[in-house]
Amino acid sequence: MANTYVLIASNTLSSSAASVTFSSIPSTYTDLVLRYSIRTDFAGLNIAQARVTFNGTTSGYSRTILNGDGAAASSGRATSQANFEPEEGSPSASNTANTFGTTEIYIPNYLVSANKAYGSFAVGENNTTTPVYLSARAALWQNTSAITSITLTANTGNFVSGCAFFLYGIKKN
Amino acid sequence: MAVTKLSNSGIKTGVLKYDSMLAGNAPFDPAATWLIQRVNGTGSSGVITFSNIPQTYQHLQIRFIAKNSTTTSVADHLYLQANGLTTSTYYSHFMYGSGTAAFAGNFMTQPQVTIRDAIYRSNATYPNMFGVGIIDIHDYTNTSKLKTVRAFTGRDGNGDGVVTLSSGVYPATSAITSLTLSSATGNFTTTTSFALYGFKG
Numbered sequence: 001m002a003n004t005y006v007l008i009a010s011n012t013l014s015s016s017a018a019s020v021t022f023s024s025i026p027s028t029y030t031d032l033v034l035r036y037s038i039r040t041d042f043a044g045l046n047i048a049q050a051r052v053t054f055n056g057t058t059s060g061y062s063r064t065i066l067n068g069d070g071a072a073a074s075s076g077r078a079t080s081q082a083n084f085e086p087e088e089g090s091p092s093a094s095n096t097a098n099t100f101g102t103t104e105i106y107i108p109n110y111l112v113s114a115n116k117a118y119g120s121f122a123v124g125e126n127n128t129t130t131p132v133y134l135s136a137r138a139a140l141w142q143n144t145s146a147i148t149s150i151t152l153t154a155n156t157g158n159f160v161s162g163c164a165f166f167l168y169g170i171k172k173n
Numbered sequence: 174m175a176v177t178k179l180s181n182s183g184i185k186t187g188v189l190k191y192d193s194m195l196a197g198n199a200p201f202d203p204a205a206t207w208l209i210q211r212v213n214g215t216g217s218s219g220v221i222t223f224s225n226i227p228q229t230y231q232h233l234q235i236r237f238i239a240k241n242s243t244t245t246s247v248a249d250h251l252y253l254q255a256n257g258l259t260t261s262t263y264y265s266h267f268m269y270g271s272g273t274a275a276f277a278g279n280f281m282t283q284p285q286v287t288i289r290d291a292i293y294r295s296n297a298t299y300p301n302m303f304g305v306g307i308i309d310i311h312d313y314t315n316t317s318k319l320k321t322v323r324a325f326t327g328r329d330g331n332g333d334g335v336v337t338l339s340s341g342v343y344p345a346t347s348a349i350t351s352l353t354l355s356s357a358t359g360n361f362t363t364t365t366s367f368a369l370y371g372f373k374g
Contacts, residue, residue, distance in 0.1 A: 006203070006205050035372075066268070070278065071277055072277050073268045096319070098318050099319050104323075121323065121338055126264070127344050128264065129279075131279075132266055
């Protein structure tokens with residue numbers, strides 16, 4: 001039986017970086033899964049976000065949002081965006097040392113000649129009583145091109161050393 | 174030099190030659206996920222432990238379906254401890270939908286990561302109904318990171334239920350070598366199952 005869940009590429013940062021790109025994504029899978037842990041070096045608490053774009057395109061992104069901050073849940077929408085933001089806020093420079101947020105983005109049918117619907121879960125922790133964010137997204141990229149590259153860019157500052165990004169491909173058979 | 178593949182059909186119909194060592198076969202794609210261990214409930218314990226976890230993967234994932242033996246009320250929290258740490262130093266957060274509203278909250282300075290309301294009890298009102306979930310721990314062998322736990326869980330009782338996203342932290346940079354999952358009350362039923370997977374990185 002063929003292996004249906006395969007690691008395509010990974011990137012673990014040994015020094016800080018403003019962005020990470022997975023390029024030349026093979027067209028031999030059905031779905032993509034992107035898993036990563038992040039922290040940025042910008043001063044502040046729980047403000048790190050990875051701004052995700054497909055194929056270098058900076059238009060056509062929208063999302064429905066569900067957030068929790070440890071005390072209250074909230075929902076909202078963002079339309080006609082230049083990128084996709086899975087996290088409301090992951091650990092940044094003012095968070096407890098060595099804490100990272102973790103995110104998973106599931107992109108089904110990334111090759112289909114239709115708009116791309118996808119979803120994500122993201123959490124952060126601070127090992128203190130400080131509120132952190134839990135984030136769930138249902139998202140849309142209004143573009144019929146196959147996804148051939150994914151870029152993640154830190155919203156402010158840089159991703160710190162130790163941030164790790166993994167792209168997996170899922171086959172239907 | 175051409176590669177020659179010998180097979181019954183080839184011998185019968187003529188020797189086949191290929192320019193690649195694959196000899197007409199598809200390239201091997203190594204699997205990224207591997208089942209490490211599956212543990213089922215016994216009916217006599219509310220604790221399930223994964224010990225001696227191999228350190229050869231990048232991430233861990235637990236997939237579960239759970240019910241316990243308590244017969245009153247509705248559901249219980251699922252507790253997670255790592256490396257036998259039982260001191261009240263874990264922090265957890267959650268947000269959930271109840272079917273009518275959304276809520277968020279936290280569990281502070283607890284002796285475990287608390288995954289809220291993830292286990293159905295054996296109340297006769299909810300026969301054969303279970304809590305389900307996926308728990309992820311990225312970079313579990315990394316000794317420079319505190320380990321963030323992410324859980325997506327839910328239960329539905331045809332008129333009752335919740336869907337929950339939870340987070341927690343194992344407050345140590347030690348590599349995780351064991352995980353203990355326990356029910357807040359009662360024993361896991363024999364129909365309960367926890368499976369631990371390793372993800373290659």
